[in-house]
Amino acid sequence: MDIHGWQLWILAAIIGGALEMALPGFVVLWFAVGALAAALIAALGLGINFQLLVFMAVSLALFAGSRTIFKKAFMRNASKMKTGVEAMVGHEAVVTEALVEGHGGTVRINGELWSARSLGGGVAAGELVVVEQVEGLKLWVRRPAASLEVSPKQKKEGR
Template identity: 90%
Template sequence: MDIHGWQLWILAAIIGGALEMALPGFVVLWFAVGALVAALAAAIGLGINVQLTIFMLVSVALFAGSRTIFKKAFMRNASNMKTGVEAMVGQEALVTEALVDGHGGTVRINGELWSARSLGGGVAPGELVIVEQVEGLKLWVRRPAASLEVLPKQKKEGR
């Protein structure tokens, strides 16, 4: 039994297609398509160097093109997802320990207790506040009806 180069490329394409179905990510498909194009090159009698070059060029071009096209088509309306501390800004928090002018208090947000300072005067326990800024491990908050204020400038000690 004589095995030809185009048959090996077809086998590589079949294996690539099977891997594409088994693995997430939509990546192996383009290498399978590159193997099919290389199989055509082998079938018409082109040398192994030309086949490998065609395989690499087609695979890389399809991979790069698909990433660009998919990102433009499917992610055009997507906004940057905020996570962690960055996601807290704008959320409501429940005051658990009174926020007194000049001294902090405690608020509960996402099930966690955080030190907080008020931007608009004292706030009693049980009131809802909005997180305006996160500074280290301290939240700057305001009452929902309060107007937005500028954070007080703090002098850095030791500098």
């Protein structure tokens, strides 16, 4: 049995196609298409160096092109996902150790304790605050706007 180079490239393309169906993502398909292009070059009788060059060029061009096309098509309206400390800004935290003006305290946000300083005066333990900014490992917080409008004393009198 005589095996030709183009047959090996076809086999590589079939294996690549099978892997594409089995694995998540959309990557192996482009290498399978590159293998088909190399099989065509091998069938024309061109050398292994040219086959490898065509395989790499086609695979990488399709890979780079598809990423650009898919990103523009599917991610055009997507906002940048905030993670880590960047995601804390604007979220509420609970004061666990009173925030005394001029000194810090501690707040709990996302189940973690963070050092914090108040931007609007002292804040008692148990109150909700909103994270305004993150500076290193310290959160700068202030009371939510709604709690500034109606003080707890006014709530009790209004009942």
